[in-house]
Ligand SMILES: Nc1ncnc2c1ncn2[C@@H]1O[C@H](COP(=O)(O)OP(=O)(O)O)[C@@H](O)[C@H]1O
Ligand SMILES: O=C(O)C1=C[C@@H](OP(=O)(O)O)[C@@H](O)[C@H](O)C1
């Protein structure tokens with residue numbers, strides 16, 4: 001969270017002349033509920049199942065860029081769906097992530113202690129992100145535009 005997936009994804013899609021889809025927005029549109037409401041009412045496991053379905057649908061129908069939520073790759077089924085696709089890991093350190101999401105973030109997994117929660121999630125998840133990604137880009141201290149340019153250059157080099 002705060003790595004810039006939604007923001008940078010939009011910039012990469014624009015540069016490619018494609019559209020961005022974002023699984024959080026797809027889940028909210030499909031259910032008519034906010035991510036926070038889903039977490040509170042049904043729990044994280046229910047959200048991960050909705051997120052997996054959104055990833056499957058987007059990968060099957062959308063020829064463009066897809067932004068995932070930061071926890072999507074915790075789900076083994078979602079990881080399987082991503083196999084064979086270009087998957088970009090936007091690296092972010094604790095300090096920049098906290099600045100970007102804000103201390104009053106509405107993201108449900110950050111409620112209570114944003115800094116402590118981000119630190120714990122980064123520690124738990126970084127090995128998973130590294131295992132799933134086909135490209136890893138540092139975002140600390142860089143603009144979203146600069147990050148998008150690095151991704152586009154790297155993708156062009158491997159195309
Ligand atoms: N490289 C960056 N530098 C500074 N701010 C950024 C950068 N990337 C994104 N942001 C800002 O950080 C916030 C969170 O970005 P977002 O794209 O929603 O992240 P994610 O989808 O990974 O949680 C937004 O306010 C966005 O404008
Ligand atoms: O890291 C996570 O588990 C989550 C990240 C959020 O998306 P962003 O990473 O786009 O903020 C959203 O899917 C939900 O609040 C859970």
Ligand SMILES: [Mg+2]
Pocket residue numbers: 005006007024067068069
């Ligand atoms: Mg996002």
